[in-house]
Amino acid sequence: MPKKTLTERCQPFTRYIEGIKAQGFYPYFRPISRSWGTEVEVAGKRLIMIGSNDYLGLSHDPRVLEAASQALRRWGSGPGGSRFLSGNLSLHEELEERLAAFVGKKRAVLHVTGFSTNLGAIACLLTAQDTILCDRENHASILEGCQASKARLIPFAHNDPKAAAEKLHQAREKYPNGIMLLITEGVFSMSGDLSLLPGLVALKRTFPDLLVYLDDAHGIGVMGYQGRGTATHFGLTDQVDFIMGTFSKALASIGGFIASDDIDVLEYLRHHSKPLIFSAGLPASCTATVMTCLDIIEHEPERVNRLWEITRKVHAGYQEIGLRTGEPVSPVLPIHIGSEIKAGLFAADLFKNGVFALPAVFPAVPRNKAVIRTAYMSTHQESQIDYVLEVMSKLATKHGVLASDLEERGYFANASGFSSPGPGVSDQAISQIGK
Ligand SMILES: Cc1ncc(COP(=O)(O)O)c(C=O)c1O
Numbered sequence: 001m002p003k004k005t006l007t008e009r010c011q012p013f014t015r016y017i018e019g020i021k022a023q024g025f026y027p028y029f030r031p032i033s034r035s036w037g038t039e040v041e042v043a044g045k046r047l048i049m050i051g052s053n054d055y056l057g058l059s060h061d062p063r064v065l066e067a068a069s070q071a072l073r074r075w076g077s078g079p080g081g082s083r084f085l086s087g088n089l090s091l092h093e094e095l096e097e098r099l100a101a102f103v104g105k106k107r108a109v110l111h112v113t114g115f116s117t118n119l120g121a122i123a124c125l126l127t128a129q130d131t132i133l134c135d136r137e138n139h140a141s142i143l144e145g146c147q148a149s150k151a152r153l154i155p156f157a158h159n160d161p162k163a164a165a166e167k168l169h170q171a172r173e174k175y176p177n178g179i180m181l182l183i184t185e186g187v188f189s190m191s192g193d194l195s196l197l198p199g200l201v202a203l204k205r206t207f208p209d210l211l212v213y214l215d216d217a218h219g220i221g222v223m224g225y226q227g228r229g230t231a232t233h234f235g236l237t238d239q240v241d242f243i244m245g246t247f248s249k250a251l252a253s254i255g256g257f258i259a260s261d262d263i264d265v266l267e268y269l270r271h272h273s274k275p276l277i278f279s280a281g282l283p284a285s286c287t288a289t290v291m292t293c294l295d296i297i298e299h300e301p302e303r304v305n306r307l308w309e310i311t312r313k314v315h316a317g318y319q320e321i322g323l324r325t326g327e328p329v330s331p332v333l334p335i336h337i338g339s340e341i342k343a344g345l346f347a348a349d350l351f352k353n354g355v356f357a358l359p360a361v362f363p364a365v366p367r368n369k370a371v372i373r374t375a376y377m378s379t380h381q382e383s384q385i386d387y388v389l390e391v392m393s394k395l396a397t398k399h400g401v402l403a404s405d406l407e408e409r410g411y412f413a414n415a416s417g418f419s420s421p422g423p424g425v426s427d428q429a430i431s432q433i434g435k
Contacts, residue, residue, distance in 0.1 A: 025341075025348040027358050036060065038380050040356055047356040048384050050374045053249035055222050055331050056293075056303045057379025064252060064292045071288030079281040083110075084271075087281035095287050096257070102294055103220070103229055103245070104237040105259035107266045110287075112279050114217050114246025115141040117256030120273030121244065122183070122213070123148035125265065129178040131171050133164055135195075137188050140363075142215060151181075159188070161199025168203055168210070181211045186219030186230025190365050190373060192332030194223075195230060201239040213242040221250025222331060227297045227304050250297070253289040255282045307331055307378035310385065314376055317389040321396055324403035324411075334360070334371035335392075337401050338411045343370035346399050353391045 020026045034041040037060040040049050058064050071091065079087030092110055100108040111117040122145025126132060130151040134142065137158045146153045154171055157163035164182065171180065182203065184195045197214070204210050216229045224232030227250065231237040241262065247255040260266050270276065297303065308328075315328035324336040337343040343359035350357055350372070360373045376385070396402050406412065 020344065025344040027344055027347045027351070030356075038377055038384060042351075042356065045351075045354070047351065047354050048380075048388055049356045050376060050380075050388055051357040052377065053218070053375060054252055054377055055250045055307055055375065056227075056252070056297065057377040058250070058252040058293045058296060060379075061252075061292075061296065063296065064289050067288040067292040068285040071284040075284035077285070078283055081280055082277055083281040084277045089281065089284055089287065091284055091287045091291070092281060095291055098291060098294060099245070099257050100259050102298075103216075103243045103259050104232065105243060106261045107263050108257045108259035109266050109270050109273075109276070110282055111256045111258070111273065111276050112282050113254055113275075114244070114248055114256035115144075116273075116275030116279065117244055117246070117258050118142050118215060119145045119148060120275040121242070121258045121269055122146055122181075124269060124272040124274065125149070126151040126179060126181060128152075131175050131178055131180050133167055133171070133180070133182040135159065135164075135184045135188075137191060137193075138183055138185055139189055139215060139217070142183055142185075146183075151179075158191075159184075159193055159196050161196050161202070164200060165203055165206075168207060172207060179211065180207065180209060181213055183213040183215065186214055186216035186223060186233075187330040187332065189218055189332065190334060190360050190371065192218075192326040192330040192334060192375075194233075194329040197230060197234050197236055197240075201236050204239060211241040212239065213244065214240045215244045217244070217246040217256075218249055218330060218332060220245040221293070221297055222304060222307065226301060247286065247290045251290045251293045253286040253293070255286050255290065303378045307376070310376045310378065310380055314374070314385060314389070317385070318392070321389065321393045322402040322404060323392065323396055324406055332373065332375045334373050335401070336403075336406060336411070337370045337372060337399075338368055338406055338409065340368065340370045342399060342401060343372060346395060346401060347372060349395050349399070350391065353395070355388055355391050 030042050032040045032042055037057050038049055040047055075089055079089060081087035096108045096110055100106060111120055118141035126149035128150040131154060132146050132151045133154050133156055134146060135158055136155045154167050156167045182200060184200055186195050201212055214231055219230035221227040223230045231240045231243055241260060243259045245257055247253040311328045311331050315333060318325045325333050337346060340361045347357060347359045357372050357374050359370050361370045365371055
């Protein structure tokens with residue numbers, strides 16, 4: 001094969017994207033010029049936002065904005081360095097204590113994003129002697145952490161404790177030594193599925209040394225008593241060894257954390273997680289935002305209740321239209337479309353009709369299992385939801401994406417929604433099994 005320059009290597013992809021743009025349905029990187037929370041402005045057009053993870057609508061709460069601006073004035077706009085060196089704010093440590101208590105663990109460690117929390121934590125805690133059991137739909141940041149750790153990666157069928165048990169038995173027999181870590185999401189980011197956590201932690205009865213790592217990016221602030229997350233929802237906090245969360249969803253900011261009762265492990269992590277040591281700390285404004293969001297979530301349970309009301313209403317609306325969607329077990333309600341091009345065209349038509357939602361395509365979901373990922377906020381008004389449902393109904397028929405249309409095209413042949421290989425754990429990762 002003739003040697004290619006870097007430009008030549010990238011060009012086929014770039015041309016492909018240009019082709020989609022020329023056809024007018026490239027939906028990504030849309031510049032939002034203004035946001036009111038449930039509505040945004042793009043290219044001078046006001047749209048109802050149904051694709052945000054700001055589940056509780058806190059990013060525009062006046063108390064949050066005030067706390068962020070006070071912190072900005074007190075600590076400045078950036079921390080000026082890594083937390084390890086000159087950028088460790090007292091507010092970071094306060095938030096760590098607060099988060100640990102919130103999720104029911106002894107200690108928590110902050111990172112600058114959720115992605116870098118998974119990447120840094122998994123990579124620094126596991127080694128080539130260890131084995132990771134990973135749900136096939138786990139997020140890309142988890143996979144990056146697994147790959148960076150060099151541990152053996154064993155994917156198991158999505159949300160299937162029985163499949164996990166089989167893989168675990170095989171792995172323990174083959175690799176009797178080394179740490180065994182099972183990683184699952186609490187609420188899966190694309191399908192909105194709720195983890196079958198009880199079945200997964202039950203594996204600890206057979207394998208007492210099994211460690212369980214829960215990425216609760218989409219569960220924190222939403223699931224369980226006072227939004228304390230999926231482990232609280234199931235009453236299994238003490239069975240989960242690591243709870244990871246992000247601030248980029250219900251906590252209306254950016255940043256991430258990992259919490260555990262194992263103080264030694266977290267102290268080690270604080271000194272070895274590369275994104276923590278070699279990235280600057282979280283800006284004070286983001287940190288104060290999260291503190292205030294926690295106050296609000298703890299004191300205003302009606303926000304979470306309203307989110308569930310809206311989620312159930314939308315789910316019922318989708319069903320009435322005849323769309324194929326997930327169960328209302330989380331605020332993430334994907335609309336199954338299948339064809340990636342159809343999903344792009346559908347999203348473009350939503351846009352024309354004043355609705356902002358985006359297609360999720362491979363590798364975020366398996367090939368030809370494209371969805372329009374919708375997620376609503378507790379601040380959406382009834383009139384906004386009614387309007388969106390009206391638009392969905394009109395467009396679903398126009399584009400032929402009703403559940404009955406999908407059935408005709410054989411969409412459900414091998415899956416109840418998403419099928420393997422899962423979005424996060426790709427073929428490439430699977431090929432590493434047993435390395
Ligand atoms: C399950 C899951 N984990 C981790 C992340 C990364 O979070 P962040 O946006 O804070 O980097 C995301 C973000 O989409 C996610 O969905």
